[in-house]
Amino acid sequence: MTPPTGRGPLHLAAAIDLPEVHEAAPYAELALLAERGALDFVTLGDSFARPGPDALAVAAGIAPRTGRVGLVPTVTTTHTEPFHVQAAVATLDWVSRGRAGWLVDVSATEAEARLFGRRPAAPREELWREAGDVADAATRLWDSWEDDAEIRDVATGRFIDRDKLHHVDFEGSTFSVRGPSIVPRPPQGHPVRVVDATAPPARETAARHADVALVRAASALQADAARAELRGLAARSGRDPDALRVFAALVVDLGGGECAAEPGHGGGPLPTAQGPAYRGGPVDLAELIAGWHRAGAVDGFHLTPLEPRRDLERLVNGTVALLQHRGLFRTFYPGSTLREHLGLARPANRYAQLAGKPGSLVGEPS
Amino acid sequence: MTQRPERHRQIHLAAHFPGVNSTTVWSDPRSGSHIDFSSFEHLARTAERGLFDFFFLAEGLRPREHKGRIHDLDVVGRPESLTVLSALAAVTERLGLAGTVSATFNEPFELARRFAALDHLSGGRAAWNVVTTSDAFTGENFRRGGYLDRADRYTRAAEFLATARELWDSWTPQGRPRPFAHHGEHFRIEGEFTSPRSPQGHPVVIQAGDSSEGREFAASAADVIFTRHGTLEAGRAFYADVKGRLAAYGRHADELKIMPGVTWVLGDTAAEAQEKAAEIRREQVSPQNAILALEQVWGVDLSSYDPDGPLPAIDPEPASELAQGRVKITDPFAVAAKWRALSEAKGLSIRQTVIETTARQSFIGTPASVAEQMAEFVGADAADGFILVPHLTPGGLDDFVGKVVPLLQERGAYRTEYRGATLRSHLGLREPVWKG
Numbered sequence A: 001m002t003p004p005t006g007r008g009p010l011h012l013a014a015a016i017d018l019p020e021v022h023e024a025a026p027y028a029e030l031a032l033l034a035e036r037g038a039l040d041f042v043t044l045g046d047s048f049a050r051p052g053p054d055a056l057a058v059a060a061g062i063a064p065r066t067g068r069v070g071l072v073p074t075v076t077t078t079h080t081e082p083f084h085v086q087a088a089v090a091t092l093d094w095v096s097r098g099r100a101g102w103l104v105d106v107s108a109t110e111a112e113a114r115l116f117g118r119r120p121a122a123p124r125e126e127l128w129r130e131a132g133d134v135a136d137a138a139t140r141l142w143d144s145w146e147d148d149a150e151i152r153d154v155a156t157g158r159f160i161d162r163d164k165l166h167h168v169d170f171e172g173s174t175f176s177v178r179g180p181s182i183v184p185r186p187p188q189g190h191p192v193r194v195v196d197a198t199a200p201p202a203r204e205t206a207a208r209h210a211d212v213a214l215v216r217a218a219s220a221l222q223a224d225a226a227r228a229e230l231r232g233l234a235a236r237s238g239r240d241p242d243a244l245r246v247f248a249a250l251v252v253d254l255g256g257g258e259c260a261a262e263p264g265h266g267g268g269p270l271p272t273a274q275g276p277a278y279r280g281g282p283v284d285l286a287e288l289i290a291g292w293h294r295a296g297a298v299d300g301f302h303l304t305p306l307e308p309r310r311d312l313e314r315l316v317n318g319t320v321a322l323l324q325h326r327g328l329f330r331t332f333y334p335g336s337t338l339r340e341h342l343g344l345a346r347p348a349n350r351y352a353q354l355a356g357k358p359g360s361l362v363g364e365p366s
Numbered sequence B: 001m002t003q004r005p006e007r008h009r010q011i012h013l014a015a016h017f018p019g020v021n022s023t024t025v026w027s028d029p030r031s032g033s034h035i036d037f038s039s040f041e042h043l044a045r046t047a048e049r050g051l052f053d054f055f056f057l058a059e060g061l062r063p064r065e066h067k068g069r070i071h072d073l074d075v076v077g078r079p080e081s082l083t084v085l086s087a088l089a090a091v092t093e094r095l096g097l098a099g100t101v102s103a104t105f106n107e108p109f110e111l112a113r114r115f116a117a118l119d120h121l122s123g124g125r126a127a128w129n130v131v132t133t134s135d136a137f138t139g140e141n142f143r144r145g146g147y148l149d150r151a152d153r154y155t156r157a158a159e160f161l162a163t164a165r166e167l168w169d170s171w172t173p174q175g176r177p178r179p180f181a182h183h184g185e186h187f188r189i190e191g192e193f194t195s196p197r198s199p200q201g202h203p204v205v206i207q208a209g210d211s212s213e214g215r216e217f218a219a220s221a222a223d224v225i226f227t228r229h230g231t232l233e234a235g236r237a238f239y240a241d242v243k244g245r246l247a248a249y250g251r252h253a254d255e256l257k258i259m260p261g262v263t264w265v266l267g268d269t270a271a272e273a274q275e276k277a278a279e280i281r282r283e284q285v286s287p288q289n290a291i292l293a294l295e296q297v298w299g300v301d302l303s304s305y306d307p308d309g310p311l312p313a314i315d316p317e318p319a320s321e322l323a324q325g326r327v328k329i330t331d332p333f334a335v336a337a338k339w340r341a342l343s344e345a346k347g348l349s350i351r352q353t354v355i356e357t358t359a360r361q362s363f364i365g366t367p368a369s370v371a372e373q374m375a376e377f378v379g380a381d382a383a384d385g386f387i388l389v390p391h392l393t394p395g396g397l398d399d400f401v402g403k404v405v406p407l408l409q410e411r412g413a414y415r416t417e418y419r420g421a422t423l424r425s426h427l428g429l430r431e432p433v434w435k436g
């Protein structure tokens, strides 16, 4: 039933981080460039530990200036209220008309803990368990309004059908939420959750809750092993592994222009402090992407350009154009939501299902 | 038309996105989505066309409940404010963007960061309406719970705002981060802020809350007060009281703008406007809504009463938990007595009494007479301007901007162009001095 290797359509995403830039326009330019290449989504990193703008606010700021590309900001779960996180991500989905994602991350340092002064730093294992709870609570809150809760029934004077709003009564190990959300269910049902599953403590959370998992692999073989592990964990937690997309995360330096890849590594990534990095030309990068994807090692790639303006331009006009030319990557967006780009179904509402309605939970752990 | 600049002072205007309340007439066929971004965009663009100071979003962190069930008669649900405002920054150029966010269910580092981001993204148009929600009902959605006593709300809010200001000032004017440390009663935090000083220095601070503590907090720290005192007499008393508190903080009366939330109805003739106003009130106070409004005062089940019949003879239940998630009525006996007296004097039914006593339209008339009333109101020191609350989403501001704004401009009572780019400049407020 489940093919052993990923032979679905190729997916591409890119980071558009601009350290120290706080205005929206430069980010919007990069997002539009990515959109011209029909990329699935762009990411915006975030951390309380370094200078930089609030990623979700920047994503919202570029939403009206773009039309199709998915917008995936990092939102951390350690110090932020889960209720606020889910409301903000749901709202990003509303303002982008179904293009929101959420890169789930934790804040592990003592320095970050001191910015809040509420609790000391905790081990990563604990923080990732909590991040899983937050992701779980968020999806329940996104479901806490059924899609057709708003009835505007003039005859009875009722604006909503109160039976279609639900308390979630979520009890995690570090927090509880009563619900329902204040935000009606967002256009995608559940905005897309992305987790970097490279570090072992994040893996279980990624397998249980992510729609897209990122892995840092130095070869197709390594990527394939990581993908198989994540799919196995997902299946064990009761999910359909085909509802999980695994992307290889690569830093790319296309500064060498049309030169061949760095001699000595044959176009493959080099190990660096930020993980595997590709250095070379856009054509060889297209070879690498096509090769790994053909081998079924990954469902897609998340590329972090070393120099955003320069490298994203080369990526889109070089690498992506070539992949499109070879028929390996889409040339336009057939759908309008991020879930549609990723080939992921819109999840049924768990509460509607409890009420005995048809529909199944796609990609949801029980 | 002759120019009649009655006063030097010009009227400030803001637009309230009509959200979760009984003001919104959702049953009107012209009523659209209160969630889709296009609705927010429409109202914001209309406000900007009208050269308004700012666009305003309220906040509620849990759907209201009545008798333990979710209240289903009024508009429910709203997107999260700061995210909507960040998106609106992309489709507007000059309009201020004001978000209501509770000081109780947030932390200073995170919120200061989010408002700094909005101020950067909008080029200096952000405002924060600091509210002080403290009910345990809302607290059930948060790690903090409903832990805060009513009396502690403003001490936390004041320390919260002071802390946020330390963070906004923590980068040098040259754009370098410097470590901060705040060790107070509510917050003990230290480290480095992530954002350089934003275009306005500090986002504009709005306060909404009416107690003496609330007024004192506003006098000490706010740039704008959002008030409910929308009649001339109440407005003048409130205005004098609050402006009188400023000197104690070394502040000038012009440094705090007083802006009541108001509604309006326009007609081609005075009679037509009155008729429309009465019709809108009947739609806002349906028979079910009338009983509900009564139950909120009385605190007991009154579902067996006829909305077209007389008020109940029984006394209110003072400590009722019947209505959850609304601002509590502090003295239900006084309200009940007032309503009963009015009903008896005029022979009003339950529904008619509620129509008479709750949220009547502030300005009713032809465009010329509404412009006149507003100018008078500001001329009489009852307000510095208004936060307009339309009864329709999203087109409810169209008629005001199309018909009343030009008349205010003709009178010289309202700006004819934006002079500056930031919200502070629209409000005539100075940029706060950097306290590094």
Ligand SMILES: Cc1cc2nc3c(=O)[nH]c(=O)nc-3n(C[C@H](O)[C@H](O)[C@H](O)COP(=O)(O)O)c2cc1C
Residues within 6 Å of the ligand: B057, B058, B059, B060, B100, B102, B130, B131, B132, B133, B134, B208, B209, B210, B211, B212, B213, B214, B215, B226, B227, B228, B261, B327
């Ligand atoms: C005009 C006005 C608007 C308000 N808007 C909100 C709001 O949007 N969200 C909220 O949680 N509280 C809101 N409040 C409540 C206040 O923040 C405060 O909690 C309440 O008025 C009680 O404080 P007080 O005793 O000082 O009046 C509003 C109050 C006023 C007067």
